[in-house]
Amino acid sequence: MTVETAAGPAGSAPPEPELVQLLTPEGQRVPHDRYDALIADVGPHDIREMYRDLVLARRIDSEAVALQRQGELGLWPSLLGQEAAQVGSARALRAHDHVFPTYREHGVALCRGVDPLRLLALFRGVDQGTWDTVGSRFHLYTIVIGAQTLHATGYAMGVQRDGAIGTGDPDRDTAVVAYFGDGATSQGDVNEAFIWASVTNAPVVFFCQNNQWAISEPLERQTRVPLYKRAGGFGFPGVRVDGNDVLACLAVSREALQRARDGEGPTLVEAFTYRMGAHTTSDDPTRYRLDAELEHWKLKDPIERVKAYMVRNDIADQAFFDDLTAQADELAERLRTQCRELPDPEPTSIFDHVYVEPTPQLVAQRDEMARYLDSFADQEVAR
Template identity: 60%
Template sequence: MTEPAGTTATDPGDVPVQLLAPDGRRVDHPDFAFTGTDAEIAAHLRDMVLTRRIDTEATALQRKGELGLWPPLLGQEAAQIGSARATRDPDLVVPSYREHGVAWCLGVDPIDLLGTFRGTDMVDWPSRPDGFHLYSFVIGTQTLHGVGMAMALQREHRVGNDDAAANGAVVVYFGDGATSQGDVNEAFVFAASANAPVVFFCQNNQYAISEPTSLQSRIPLYRRAAGFGFPGVRVDGNDVLAVQAVTTWALERARRGGGPVLVEAFTYRMGAHTTSDDPSKYRTRDEEGEWGARDPIARVKAYLLSVGAIDQAWLDDLAAESEALAERLRAGCLALPEPLLADQWSNVYATTPDRLVRQREEYLAYEASFAEEAR
């Protein structure tokens, strides 16, 4: 007896959509095209370089003991910049916890990202109060929130209007490991059921800490979408042009009322899962070298230099801007205000119940008793 279809067959879609080869050549694809200018590509390069600088600086701050933890995005800059630059108002963006590049594109001050990792804060982005939801640390939990927001957009009549500019959609980020979570699978079911305007953007960076994607799935992740009844597309996640083209298509489709899409950005976590992780225990130097040759930044730089859109002076200016940004991040990190335990009672409820008010007073009295003893 032969195997049923869909379990062993390969599919043309398994080959990721690519528009910019690792050596910097533009390549054509039958279904997707990047229609932006070289100036826009240069802007993407700037975003990617600055994002990587933020990331390496945050890693360094952890190494110096200034952050308790940092989840680096190193290697995923194209997936994040390309997808984030496909969004526009009134789209809503729901991150996981590694979307520092998305945050950058949406105008979040990178210093805002540090508080939760320094232990001075929970998670909040005073610099971007709307449109970019909080980081979530429970794997996959945010996909359901994203679907709910998309259901809200439907009820706000922001989907399928003749006036395309009035339409919005949600893009929700998660990783390859999250695809095994019940919440993510329920998010797929609920989104399909409601035909909700949501783009599920999965950065398949090949590892859930130490576990390879092959442990999560027997088929390419993008193909999971077919079982839920909506399209899935695998894109070269290290190709910022392809990522933007595919995400733009998916978002436009969702905004028009076409329903959900799963985008699998095939990429690589060049760094560790977090600063507490040691990838040498579960992957080889050879593999890291192979992916290093597909660096998302190098190919954009090579392309722009080859067509003369940028030159060394432009790159030097960008390097100087990067260093200034890193310095601002360092200073901003050290200047983050120390939290007070006494303030933590304030936002548990909209109106603090009497018992919590009394508990806080007891805490303050207890603390004050030491000051009196010292006198």
């Protein structure tokens, strides 16, 4: 079945909208009237560092998938293919901007200085997210689809009330980013967040990684219009960017974040990308999509194009690439070792943080559990 667009009957569908693209899949830098200025300061060093982020993000991801296959993690949602969207947007952030991620933002976490081991701990099942959300300004992963967009909007309303927008002071003005996916755009919470942000003019950037798939459901199950165009109906700008182009993602995010910091309100960024892996390690995409589609997107790989650009323009030499490979190997080795060494939590620790102070009922239940577990102590010794 061919799904018609809302614009008209079959056969008269409008052409796909233009993407903001600064780096072609072949690694050609293409000029852009609006966005060139936003990355005019980005020099060879910055390109190399973003390339480093891309490579390390992918390596963390592939290591985590391997650890899951070895039984060390319960689950892992791969970011494969979305590295540029995440690194480009995250590198547009300033230190005091605040991020509300989904559960797939491993590349953003890396850029925010969160130890990937903490991400592994969550998916290993030893905790539910224990990184320093205040210091890193990277909130806990949110599993319920779209719920965090409201948290981001509320946080942005708090930023407004603190007078931390529109002062012109780069150390004070603050933006908030809500990450979410194409599937989330169908959620009520996301639409409510759009409304709240719009009517309060909150300093929030809605960064949608449209990776084309919500588990098995393709984009046309979620929308009949390009996602970025929805912003217009809510009363703020929307832009579609090549989500596999780290430079374009950086430029578009910088513009949107600065608008927020300046008190000009929200922006919806649709990063047009592709989930090259499964939804999670529990998923089997061969049941619902064709290999040909994946092959098509492999040609648009977000990392290869940067490498081609760097090589072509002598931005990095072989030593750089070799060093980076060694760094990635070292990181992977550390994660592998430390992940396996993560201790299981004490069973009675589940009672510790239900409330700020434990209630009498929880104290009683903790004692009950402890007594029950202690009743096996003799048998442990006997073995």
